[in-house]
Amino acid sequence: MTKQAAALVALLSVSVAGCSGTGHLREDPAPSVLHTTVMSRPQAGGAGGTTPTGWGPSVGEYAAARKAVAKMSDAELAGQVIVARYTGKSAPVRLVRKYHLGGVIVMGDNVGSVGSVIAENHRLQRSVHRRWPLVIAVDQEGGVVNRLGAPLTAFPTFMSYGAAGSPALARRAAKASGTELRAAGFTLVFAPDADVTTGPADPTIGSRSAGSRPNQVAAISTAALRGYVGSGIVPVAKHFPGHGSLTVDSHQALPYQTMTVKQLERRDFIPFRRAVRAGVPAIMMGHIALQSVDPGVPADLSRPDVRLLRDGFGFKGLISTDALEMAAVTDSHSAAGAAVDALRAGTDLVLMPLDLNQAYQGILDAMDKGTLSRARVRGAAARIVALMMHEKTVPVPKRNVIGSHQALSERVSAQALTVVVGSCRAAIIGPSLVAVGESRAVRNFDAAARRAGVRLSGNPDTATTVAFSGYGMAGLSADIVVTTDTPYALAHSSGTRIALFGATPEAMDALVWFLQGKFTARGRLPVHVAGVPRRPPCR
Numbered sequence: 001m002t003k004q005a006a007a008l009v010a011l012l013s014v015s016v017a018g019c020s021g022t023g024h025l026r027e028d029p030a031p032s033v034l035h036t037t038v039m040s041r042p043q044a045g046g047a048g049g050t051t052p053t054g055w056g057p058s059v060g061e062y063a064a065a066r067k068a069v070a071k072m073s074d075a076e077l078a079g080q081v082i083v084a085r086y087t088g089k090s091a092p093v094r095l096v097r098k099y100h101l102g103g104v105i106v107m108g109d110n111v112g113s114v115g116s117v118i119a120e121n122h123r124l125q126r127s128v129h130r131r132w133p134l135v136i137a138v139d140q141e142g143g144v145v146n147r148l149g150a151p152l153t154a155f156p157t158f159m160s161y162g163a164a165g166s167p168a169l170a171r172r173a174a175k176a177s178g179t180e181l182r183a184a185g186f187t188l189v190f191a192p193d194a195d196v197t198t199g200p201a202d203p204t205i206g207s208r209s210a211g212s213r214p215n216q217v218a219a220i221s222t223a224a225l226r227g228y229v230g231s232g233i234v235p236v237a238k239h240f241p242g243h244g245s246l247t248v249d250s251h252q253a254l255p256y257q258t259m260t261v262k263q264l265e266r267r268d269f270i271p272f273r274r275a276v277r278a279g280v281p282a283i284m285m286g287h288i289a290l291q292s293v294d295p296g297v298p299a300d301l302s303r304p305d306v307r308l309l310r311d312g313f314g315f316k317g318l319i320s321t322d323a324l325e326m327a328a329v330t331d332s333h334s335a336a337g338a339a340v341d342a343l344r345a346g347t348d349l350v351l352m353p354l355d356l357n358q359a360y361q362g363i364l365d366a367m368d369k370g371t372l373s374r375a376r377v378r379g380a381a382a383r384i385v386a387l388m389m390h391e392k393t394v395p396v397p398k399r400n401v402i403g404s405h406q407a408l409s410e411r412v413s414a415q416a417l418t419v420v421v422g423s424c425r426a427a428i429i430g431p432s433l434v435a436v437g438e439s440r441a442v443r444n445f446d447a448a449a450r451r452a453g454v455r456l457s458g459n460p461d462t463a464t465t466v467a468f469s470g471y472g473m474a475g476l477s478a479d480i481v482v483t484t485d486t487p488y489a490l491a492h493s494s495g496t497r498i499a500l501f502g503a504t505p506e507a508m509d510a511l512v513w514f515l516q517g518k519f520t521a522r523g524r525l526p527v528h529v530a531g532v533p534r535r536p537p538c539r
Contacts, residue, residue, distance in 0.1 A: 056234075056281040056317065057386035061393075065386035068131065069378045076100045077374065078363040080381040081343065082350045083135050085325075089116060091124035096134065099360050102384050103135025103188070105352060108147050114184065117148065118399070121185025132388040135349075137188040140181060142173075143207050143502060144471050144485065151403035152180050156413050156502020157485060158193055158224075162211030162526030163501055164415035167223035170210070173412055174227025174235075176405040181233055183397040187388065188234040190284060190320075192224035194271035195244035199527060200488045204251070205244040207471075207485045207501060211526030212244075214270035222274045229281075232394035234387055236320055237275045239286030240309055241299055242268025250287040250328040260292045261308070273313060281387060282318040283309065285347065287328030298329055301338060306346035318383045323352035330354050336362025340372050348380035406506050413500065413507035417514055418523035420487065420532045422496030427517030428480065430464040432457040438470030441484050441503040448508035452516065466515075469493070470503060482511065491530040499525065 057065065072080065079100030086092035086104050089112045096104065104124070111117050121136050128134055138147050143157030155177055161170035174192065181189055196217045197209035210220040221237065228235035241257065245268055248255035257264070272283065285300035290308075299305040300321040309315050324330075324338045333341065339350045339359035344366075353359030366372035422428060432455040435442045445466065449456055457463035467478035471485040475492025483489050484507070487499035498514075498521075500507055514521055525534045 056279075057390040061389045062382070062386040065132075065382045065389055066378075068385055069381045072378075072381065074364055074367050074374070077377045077381055078360050078367070080384060081348065081363070081377060082339070082353065082356070082359060083137055083320075084356045085352045086110065089120070091120040091127065093124060093127040095356075096124065096128050099356060101134070102349070102381070103137060105137040105139075105190075106147060106186075107139075111148060114148050114150065114152055114402075118184045118402075125185065132385055133187050133391055135188050135384065135388060136186050137190060138181065138186050139190045140177065140186075141191045141193060141208055142177070145208060148184070152184065153177065153403055153405040153409055154504040154506065155409050156416065156500075156504055156507050157207035158191075158210055158220075159207040159486065159526055160412050160416035160501040161220045161224075162209075162213075162216055163418050163499065163523040164412065165216075165524060165526075166415060167219045169412060169415060170220045171223040171227035171230075173405075173408060174224040175230045176227075176408055178228040178231025178233040178235070179397050180402050180405070182231055182394075183399050183401050186233060187391050188236065188282075189228060190236045190238060191228070192221045192235065192237060193239075194218075194221040194237045194275060195239060195242050196267055196271065197244035197527060200486070201247045202244050203247065204249045209244050212528065213526070214267045216526065218271040218274040221271050222278050222280075225275060225278060225280050232391070232397075234281055234391060236282040236284050236318075237272065237280050238284035239288070239322060240272050240283050241286070241288060241290055241305070242272070243286050243288060244268070246288065250322070251326050252328075254287060254289055254296075254298060254328040254331065256289045256291055256296075258291050261290075261312075269313075272309075276313045276315045280315075280317060282320060282349075283315060284320045284322055284351075285309070287322050287326055300347050301329070301333070301341040301345050303345040310346065318349060318387055319347045320349035321347050321351045324350065324359070325352050325354040334362075335359045336365070339363055340366045343376060343380060344372055346376075348383045409504060409506035410510050413502050413504070414510035414514070414519060416499075416501045416523045417510060417521045418487070418499040418501075418525055419521045420490050420497040420499060420525065420529065422480075422498070424522075425517065425520045427515065428464075428496055429454070429466075429515045431455060432463040433466055433515075434458065434460050434463040435466045435468065436460070436478070437468035437476060438473060438484065438503065441468035441470055441482070441508070444503060444505045444508040445511065447505065448512045451509065452512045454512060454516070467495075468503070480515070487525060487527065487529050490532060497532070499523070499529075 080102045083103040142155035193208040195205045210217045246255040287298040294302040294304040335353045335355035335358035465478040466480045467476040469489040475489045477494045480496045481493040482498045484503035490497040
């Protein structure tokens, strides 16, 4: 056994010993709020004129933000509430200056290398002269939703923490990821996902959710929020009112949520209520039509839905739209109409309009015509500016932290590894292995096997065959079948069946060590898989 593997086994032994025999979740010792800053009562003055609670701007920072926003021209106001996508791999300095943008989001097509992204992020902040930082945002959830690769540490799917049953581990991982993102020049991350998935019929969320049990999802997503806050990056919980129970992908069409508010209170709302009580600084509203509240209208463009979050949940922080370039919005709204409707509804941050120029001009025209009040736009801008003013007070980590959390990522995957059918402890491989299936998993597994001294063979007739089923793939038949995203394909597989919840190099290291019999698999399925037990007999 390598020193690295031995250290992991020791850590696993300690964490397992701390588990209760009657429950799967361990208590997170974190305080009930994310930050000790004491906030004042909400201030009067326009929709969006309240002071956020919990982690985030102090009363003084919020007052300074309101003062700065009050001096903005209409042109500056219209841009300050937009966080736009951009083309190319260079810092979009001209775009930000032209439209006075509140910020930008880095997407996959903006990434040539992580090193270039880091350099361009820092160049952008230096080139735009304001008294507060720009929002430089990214989707970096782990698993299938990762815009940035190596050398940043790769973390597995968020469902891993549900399988591991450890809010504390989710908190540590989020803090590690957030620290690396902050060092890379990001100020805001659109994570964690607070949706409760309902199973294979959920086409959008899947392994981005911690699981299908609302209280477990609430504990884990709130712990992750605390971790991000501890790193100094602004986290955004998503997608209120909950996307995991819907069977339509909002990237493709508008999903209709037919459950009543009372029904949603018993499931989808639970993680968001917990997040608000904990002091979450920002929440993303989804493109989801709540039929019992405002039929046929995406939640982030609906004033009754926004009021549900503001008044019903008591949330005073920043509200973001989901990406306004998605079909759930563009099928029924122009870029200008979506931006104006979102602000009029009470949303603060207009994210990724389909056409930036049209959205910007639409906001300007609506203010000029009086169909969108300047007080509403000032309130939205003040929330963004205040959050960034507070962000400026948080020290930026040194860049050498980037890529420094591989051991933690390995631990996440090892604690999440769940044997659905087969032995939980004994070595279950022969003298040689052959891997087949999803290409990234095979590549990373082969490298992990070599590191562990396991002989690889090209002959499936004489070697133990390990077959990998990845994102969207069906069941397989092999000596050992491993799912690396959601575990549902295991219902239609044969052989030893393992849910790994990730395909990172670190996840594959953990898998190889397990196959060699170096630790006991203690993960438990966080979702129902047809025909297999939710609690395998692993002790």
